[in-house]
Amino acid sequence: MTAYIIKRVLAVIPILIFVGVLTFSLVHIAPGDAANIMAGDYAGPDDVKLIRKELGLDKPIATQFVEWVGRTLRGDLGRSIYSGKSVAELVRTRVGPTISLTVLGGLFAVLIGIPLGVFAAWKAGSRWDRVIQIFAALGISIPGFWLGFIMILAFAVYLRWFPVIGYVSPAESFTGWIRSITLPVSLLAISGSSIIIRMTRASILEVLREDYIRTARAKGLANRAVLFRHALRAGAIPIITVIGALAGGLITGVVVTETVFTIPGLGRLVAETVKNRDFPVVQSMLMLLASLYVFINLMVDLAYVFFDPRVRL
Amino acid sequence: MTAETLLDVKNLSTHFRTRLGVIKAVDNVSFVLHEGETLGLVGESGCGKSVTALSIMRLVPSPPGRIVAGKIIFRGQDLLTMSEQEVRNVRGRDIGMIFQEPMTSLNPVLTIGRQLREPLELHLGMTKNQALRKSTELLQLVGMPDPETRLNSFPHQISGGQRQRVMIAMALSCEPTLLIADEATSALDVTIQAQILEIIKDLTDRIGTAVIIITHNLGVVARYADTVNVMYAGRIRETGSLDSVYKDPKHPYTVGLLNSVPTLDLDADARLEPIRGEIPNLADLPPGCAFVDRCDYAVQRCQEEDPELVEVGDLHYGACWEHERVARNLPGVTV
Ligand SMILES: Nc1ncnc2c1ncn2[C@@H]1O[C@H](COP(=O)(O)OP(=O)(O)OP(=O)(O)O)[C@@H](O)[C@H]1O
Ligand SMILES: [Mg+2]
Numbered sequence: 001m002t003a004y005i006i007k008r009v010l011a012v013i014p015i016l017i018f019v020g021v022l023t024f025s026l027v028h029i030a031p032g033d034a035a036n037i038m039a040g041d042y043a044g045p046d047d048v049k050l051i052r053k054e055l056g057l058d059k060p061i062a063t064q065f066v067e068w069v070g071r072t073l074r075g076d077l078g079r080s081i082y083s084g085k086s087v088a089e090l091v092r093t094r095v096g097p098t099i100s101l102t103v104l105g106g107l108f109a110v111l112i113g114i115p116l117g118v119f120a121a122w123k124a125g126s127r128w129d130r131v132i133q134i135f136a137a138l139g140i141s142i143p144g145f146w147l148g149f150i151m152i153l154a155f156a157v158y159l160r161w162f163p164v165i166g167y168v169s170p171a172e173s174f175t176g177w178i179r180s181i182t183l184p185v186s187l188l189a190i191s192g193s194s195i196i197i198r199m200t201r202a203s204i205l206e207v208l209r210e211d212y213i214r215t216a217r218a219k220g221l222a223n224r225a226v227l228f229r230h231a232l233r234a235g236a237i238p239i240i241t242v243i244g245a246l247a248g249g250l251i252t253g254v255v256v257t258e259t260v261f262t263i264p265g266l267g268r269l270v271a272e273t274v275k276n277r278d279f280p281v282v283q284s285m286l287m288l289l290a291s292l293y294v295f296i297n298l299m300v301d302l303a304y305v306f307f308d309p310r311v312r313l
Numbered sequence: 314m315t316a317e318t319l320l321d322v323k324n325l326s327t328h329f330r331t332r333l334g335v336i337k338a339v340d341n342v343s344f345v346l347h348e349g350e351t352l353g354l355v356g357e358s359g360c361g362k363s364v365t366a367l368s369i370m371r372l373v374p375s376p377p378g379r380i381v382a383g384k385i386i387f388r389g390q391d392l393l394t395m396s397e398q399e400v401r402n403v404r405g406r407d408i409g410m411i412f413q414e415p416m417t418s419l420n421p422v423l424t425i426g427r428q429l430r431e432p433l434e435l436h437l438g439m440t441k442n443q444a445l446r447k448s449t450e451l452l453q454l455v456g457m458p459d460p461e462t463r464l465n466s467f468p469h470q471i472s473g474g475q476r477q478r479v480m481i482a483m484a485l486s487c488e489p490t491l492l493i494a495d496e497a498t499s500a501l502d503v504t505i506q507a508q509i510l511e512i513i514k515d516l517t518d519r520i521g522t523a524v525i526i527i528t529h530n531l532g533v534v535a536r537y538a539d540t541v542n543v544m545y546a547g548r549i550r551e552t553g554s555l556d557s558v559y560k561d562p563k564h565p566y567t568v569g570l571l572n573s574v575p576t577l578d579l580d581a582d583a584r585l586e587p588i589r590g591e592i593p594n595l596a597d598l599p600p601g602c603a604f605v606d607r608c609d610y611a612v613q614r615c616q617e618e619d620p621e622l623v624e625v626g627d628l629h630y631g632a633c634w635e636h637e638r639v640a641r642n643l644p645g646v647t648v
Contacts, residue, residue, distance in 0.1 A: 125376075210417060211412060211414050211417040211418045212417060212418055212419055212420040212421070214372060214412065214418075215412060215418045215419065215420070215480070215483075216420065216431075217372055217404070218370055218372060218404055218405060218409075218410045218412075218484075219404065219405035219431055219432045219435070219483070220401045220402060220403070220404035220405035220406060220432065220435060220436060221401070221405075221431060221435065222401060225431075229423075230420050230423070233420075233422045233423065234420055234421065234422050236422070307422065308421075308422055309421070309422060309424075309467040309469070310421060310422075310467070310469055
């Protein structure tokens with residue numbers, strides 16, 4: 001088991017190297033030149049040249065890559081070529097809202113999705129099952145940005161329960177924080193739980209037909225123990241897979257959510273810097289997010305081992 | 314028999330609603346089991362043995378199944394009128410059950426110890442440590458090698474025979490008064506079958522547990538049962554003590570079963586004759602006897618009227634119009 005874990009962890013290294021090469025190439029192949037944009041419409045070719053030199057863009061691409069890798073490994077994520085702020089600083093000021101949204105959104109998606117999915121499977125064919133399934137189908141098929149706008153219109157503009165835009169940090173005002181993230185977190189939780197409900201229902205429904213469930217019931221176990229100890233654990237693998245995919249999806253989903261709700265998080269930071277060709281920030285941000293993605297997948301793999309003893313080989 | 318009545322099944326009917334119609338898997342079945350007694354329930358595949366057992370446990374998959382009529386009086390109380398909670402208190406504590414499929418009857422993601430502990434903690438109120446100690450003892454009793462390490466094993470790490478030992482330990486852990494063994498050994502190879510059956514017999518004798526042993530194997534019944542129920546197409550067609558049913562069968566189906574299986578004392582020149590034909594569609598039974606198309610003794614009446622169980626000997630009942638001819642072994646007078 002330890003050997004398996006070590007193997008999985010080591011397998012991350014080549015993936016990260018590949019991601020690094022890809023990130024760097026994408027940023028440098030993409031059309032649009034940071035120096036041009038920075039210099040503005042009225043700059044002459046000499047100005048642009050000067051800026052290129054300053055940014056190190058005149059060096060051969062391979063040298064640039066080696067230097068970037070070296071800096072990144074030393075923990076220097078570079079500086080924005082516009083604001084001059086370090087990427088670390090930018091991330092620090094922008095990470096709060098993103099963490100609030102993703103962690104709470106993901107958490108509620110799981111806390112709502114798994115029990116509802118198990119319940120729907122247990123009561124398969126009943127009216128409750130149908131109601132839950134309709135909710136899940138809607139949650140999956142309605143586009144997030146559209147639902148987001150509807151939510152803003154209904155609850156923020158019309159009912160005025162929540163602010164229309166912006167983010168309040170919990171340090172500033174706790175109730176303000178809750179109010180500012182309720183809608184985006186709900187949006188993430190609705191679409192997330194819908195997917196989890198579907199997978200949980202399907203997985204549990206299959207497991208409930210198994211002989212060992214009959215054995216568990218023949219022992220006199222209550223429904224709760226049968227469902228959550230026996231069925232949910234046995235049917236955990238596909239559910240974990242979908243939660244892992246969802247966690248990965250949250251990373252990209254948060255860009256949309258932050259844009260719809262005008263929340264100054266990492267998602268919007270990425271969107272803005274890409275638009276500006278602020279390549280040091282884009283590079284480091286992509287690298288960070290990709291690493292996070294790889295990390296989530298690693299956690300999913302390790303969770304498999306934890307939940308299914310048959311994987312332990 | 315002086316022993317007290319433990320289980321009194323009265324006019325039990327369990328039906329399945331399917332697209333093909335209503336399947337009468339168990340149809341008006343009645344039998345009595347006394348404390349400490351072993352009852353053999355035999356019959357071909359699909360004749361309703363498992364559904365009878367599941368009905369007693371109230372574990373008939375529903376939908377599509379439903380117990381539509383009858384009483385199952387267990388220790389004076391009707392299991393069928395009990396609340397779900399009351400039935401759960403009976404399951405695992407007063408009635409243990411072992412299933413046919415050792416490969417799939419244990420949860421693959423929980424350790425053996427975890428699964429053994431459950432009924433002990435639930436019904437006997439043991440703490441985790443008490444339950445673990447008791448589980449080790451139980452595994453020892455069923456002849457599991459190295460029981461302490463086995464507690465931490467997962468089902469896929471042990472053999473089929475060992476899994477069935479675990480199932481036995483689990484089913485008997487709360488010392489139930491009734492054990493239902495539904496083809497407990499059919500999936501195992503012959504030498505292991507014998508071992509497992511001996512363990513079941515040994516332990517149930519010790520605890521004084523009554524056993525319903527469900528099997529296709531008439532040799533097994535001959536070795537372990539006190540009384541025998543022969544089931545065919547959802548009904549009991551013949552019932553009585555082991556001796557009376559085996560030595561003096563009154564139903565052509567019983568005769569057919571006895572002729573079609575190799576018994577332990579098989580003569581070298583005895584011929585094995587499978588029963589001709591197949592069991593009828595349970596969703597569309599003929600008006601008369603369900604066995605009529607396969608029967609060597611059938612007469613016109615058998616086509617029209619379904620025979621009920623009648624007394625054919627001392628505590629021996631058979632459901633055949635022609636049981637006297639069957640007893641005198643005079644087949645061949647077909648219509
Ligand atoms: N879940 C179910 N849905 C529909 N029909 C069922 C179901 N379970 C059992 N039956 C029907 O009930 C009848 C009796 O089945 P049962 O399992 O009791 O047979 P059995 O005597 O135990 O046979 P075997 O020796 O193969 O185990 C079968 O004909 C089967 O078609
Ligand atoms: Mg069966």
